[in-house]
Amino acid sequence: MATLDDGARTPSLPSPLRNPCPPGVGAPALANEGGGAMHSRGRLGWIASLVILSAAAFLSPPRPARADLPNLPLFGPFPIITSFSPTSGLPGTVVTINGTNFTGVIRVDFGGGSAAYTVVSATQIQATVPDDALSGPIVVATSNGGSGSSGANFFVGLGAVITGISPTSGPAGTLVTITGRHLANVYMVAFHGTSAPFTVVNDGEIDATVPLGATSGPVTVSYSVGEATSDQVFTVPGPLITQLSPTAGTVGNPVTITGQNFTGTTSVRFNGTTANFTVMDDTQITTTVPVFATTGFVTVTNPNGTGTSAQTFTILGPNVTQLSPTAGTVGTPVTITGQFFTGTTGVRFNGTAATFTVVNDGQITTTVPAGATTGLVTVTNPSGTGASAQPFTLLVPRITQLNPTAGTVGTPVTITGQYFTGATRVAFNVTTATATVVNDGQITTTVPAGATTGFVTVTTPSGTG
Known part of the structure; x- marks a missing residue:
């Protein structure tokens, strides 16, 4: 009888059945028990094995096909990429890929292009960027059917590099020259996170304008799959106050503050007392003198610092210039003449509170209160207290x-x-x-x-x- 080595008598099997076993698993032996030609009893065993393996092949769940990687069974653990360096480069660049479970690597791809590689250890691979590489994630495949992809993209080409910025400080509107390499494809420039208008002069230079609201920090340029950051810090100066108008007033008076770098202002204070304010633009703030303000400097604060006025702002408290009459008994009507009486909260005769009416900013009417004694008359409002120059004489019987x-x-x-x-x-x-x-x-x-x-x-x- 012919053996299985006899090609004429070897059964012709459909291609799925020629090796129904998974890769790495050998097909069942087809030799007879004595190692020689197979007889009819051996042939029956061979046929039974084929039936079992064929059933296993057809009953096994299908694996999703991948055009770029071998069709392998999925058995963990799978590779994980944690980092790679450099993050950009031309074909031929050697890239170090770090991660875990790199044992059994069978392929490394750069954007679909298969790379030459060396598995240094279970946690590191050295790969060379292939000629057909495209920008995108790096993919590592292993023989257990798993694959791992980098979270970040590898940029095929030369990534931007900032080598200098000039000047290194200035207010909003300052023109800054950014020098470096591979800047031609930059699509965004930011000063400490604030986007700035810019012009790409050439591959080694960008001209950018410090934007309103910029704060001190590094300069960054962004390109298609990454960004470059300056080693130098660009310093945006704090607020600069050049003028107060007016330089004196009472509580509630409007004040205009003129200067520079007011964008982003978070606080305006009159000698330490917080005031309400509105930033009109980078050079002007409008505010009002707050309650309890005292004579002193005005300050403006934003994320870049605090600016202080060169001149003090004088709080104009009530100014009593005349009493009429200057003497009387309890109940006598008295007219107080002066300035800055608006908002008056108290009138006193030598410390004794009196009822009063503010007629206008320059006049108050009152009456001598019970318990009053001879002494000065005072007028108080949120800006302060003013006292009469002459005493009011209380006329006793x-x-x-x-x-x-x-x-x-x-x-x-x-x-x-x-x-x-x-x-x-x-x-x-x-x-x-x-x-x-x-x-x-x-x-x-x-x-x-x-x-x-x-x-x-x-x-x-x-x-x-």
């Missing part, structure tokens, strides 16, 4: 005559003098008597029981005389 000057209990007495209006008590040597205020200059009374020889006194809310 003044007795000029008693008629008669002697008598018994019940004797009528006429008291003559001044400032008797509002009298609340008449006493004969401390003994209280009944009395009638006839007018501001006269009181009638009678000597009370229990009175003793001594002085007669008249008391009003203004005092005792």
